[in-house]
Amino acid sequence: MIQLAYAVVRVRGHAGVNADIEDTMRILNLTRINHCVVVPQTSIVKGMLNKAKDYVTWGEISAETLARMIKFRGRLRGDNPIEDAYVKENSNFTSIISLARVIVKDEFQYSDLKDVRPIFRLSPPRKGYEGNKKSFQNGGALGYRAESINELIARML
Numbered sequence: 363m364i365q366l367a368y369a370v371v372r373v374r375g376h377a378g379v380n381a382d383i384e385d386t387m388r389i390l391n392l393t394r395i396n397h398c399v400v401v402p403q404t405s406i407v408k409g410m411l412n413k414a415k416d417y418v419t420w421g422e423i424s425a426e427t428l429a430r431m432i433k434f435r436g437r438l439r440g441d442n443p444i445e446d447a448y449v450k451e452n453s454n455f456t457s458i459i460s461l462a463r464v465i466v467k468d469e470f471q472y473s474d475l476k477d478v479r480p481i482f483r484l485s486p487p488r489k490g491y492e493g494n495k496k497s498f499q500n501g502g503a504l505g506y507r508a509e510s511i512n513e514l515i516a517r518m519l
Contacts, residue, residue, distance in 0.1 A: 366468035369423035369431075369511050370411065371398045371484065371518070373494050373503050379417065386413050391481050396518065398435075398482040400428065402468045411506075419503055421511030429462035432472075434519050435482040444478065452476045484518035 372392040376384065390410060391399050400423060401407045411420050436444040446457045453475060455461040464470045473480040496502025498510070507514070 366403050367423055367428075367466050368401050368403055368407065368411070368420045369398055369428070369515060370401060370418050370420040371511070371514065372396065372418050373491060374417045383414050383417065386410050387417065390414070390418075392418060394483075396484045396486055398431070398484050398515065398518075399480060400465060400472050402471075415497075415505045417504070419498060419505060419507055419511065419514065421507040422509060423466060423515070424509075424512050425459065425463045425466045427512040427515050428466060429459045430519060431482050431484075431515060432458050432462060435484060437479045437483075439477045439479065444475075449475075484515070487514055487517040489517065 370390060370392065372387065372395055375395050379387075387393070390401065391397070392414075403422075411418065432444055438444060438448070444458065449455050449458055449461050453461065455464065461470070461475075465472050472478065491503035492498070493502040494504065497505040498507040499505070503514075
């Protein structure tokens, strides 16, 4: 399955962050640690992620992981959970999994769903991050991690 969406998780906090990088993370709606957003794979987004690479981690999200994240951590205005009945009633999709498949293919934006909060507030990962000052390729938690983002998100649900 072709995946055209990134899941982006903020790993580090506000202390000592350059104002340009903080603005970039605010544009991405990543205002707190362990917040996650789903964004399309465009050159603009890739540039933003490259700018914030020392504070976030990202990778291609699978439809199954996104469906679990919407079901367990997706929220509507008023802090109400998102359920299949709500998705069926307020969109052209029959269930959360069908919505997740379309979002992963970048045919629909998660934030376009009526009254939805565009972020997912996740718990800290079980057994912790690998280290929040090194890149993922060097044994840490920061930067691009490809398909491994699904494992991290599973630990955070």
